[in-house]
Amino acid sequence: MKKYSNKSPEEVMKLVTTEIIKRAILLGNKKHRSIFISKTSGGKGIDVGTLNLKTNEGKGNLEKFLTPVRRFYTFTGLGSPEEKDAINWRILNLPFFRRILLVFQVAVSFFLKGSPVKNKLYRWMGAHIGKGTEIMQMVWLDHFRPELIFIGENTVLGAFTQLTVHAYEGSGKFRYGIIEIGNKCVIGAGTGMGPIQIEDNVRTLPGTTLSPYFSRIKSGSIIGWNPPNLKEIKTEDSMQNID
Secondary structure (H helix, E strand, O other): OHHHOOOOHHHHHHHHHHHHHHHHHHHHHHHOOOOEEEOOOOOOOEEHHHHOOOOHHHHHHHHHHOOOOOOEEEEEOOOOOOOOOOOOHHHHHOOHHHHHHHHHHHHHHHHOOOOHHHHHHHHHHOOEEOOOOEEOOOOEEOOOOHHHEEEOOOOEEOOOOEEOOEEEOOOOOEEEEOEEEOOOOEEOOOOEEOOEEEOOOOEEOOOOEOOOOOOEEOOOOEEOOOOOOOOOOOOHHHHHHHO
């Protein structure tokens, strides 16, 4: 989406968080619920009602809360699905039309081969895809908020890789964050990741799980490799063979 194009990860995160806070205030008032946002994965956080942009105090509070912008935030207080006044976290995130559109776009892209056309589709969804990047078939880019995904230039994402920018933890609690992959990276087939910062020239081996174990991977790293155990077990038979 043009709204998020040519913006830094911090600028996009600020836009997304502000949008969700606005929806949280409206839905919270409608359902008579107090919704909270936190800068950490735990803790109660602060009431979104105090961040209302319609008041001068709320504007100031919101600007203070988003300075500096964090790489992930957590919402709580939505209630469990069985509560009558519960708020569905999917509805809080995005309006119905865009949710349906994104699901359709992700489903189509899932089966497309790595090509410039596929990259254009992802950019239309809001994801930031650099020039020369190849995204193989069966790669899943989270439809929760594609605009929180940043992939550099000349990077390869192997088949069945999963990029997830959000996590729902039950009882009306969910968190979301930025996925940032640098230039000239090779993400091995089946790699799974959540919010993370991956610098340039990083390689992951097939089937590697990055999150929540890593929040940042330094340039030039190889992840998922362990040296094989080459220590020979000496037995009487092997000693006889040596002699």
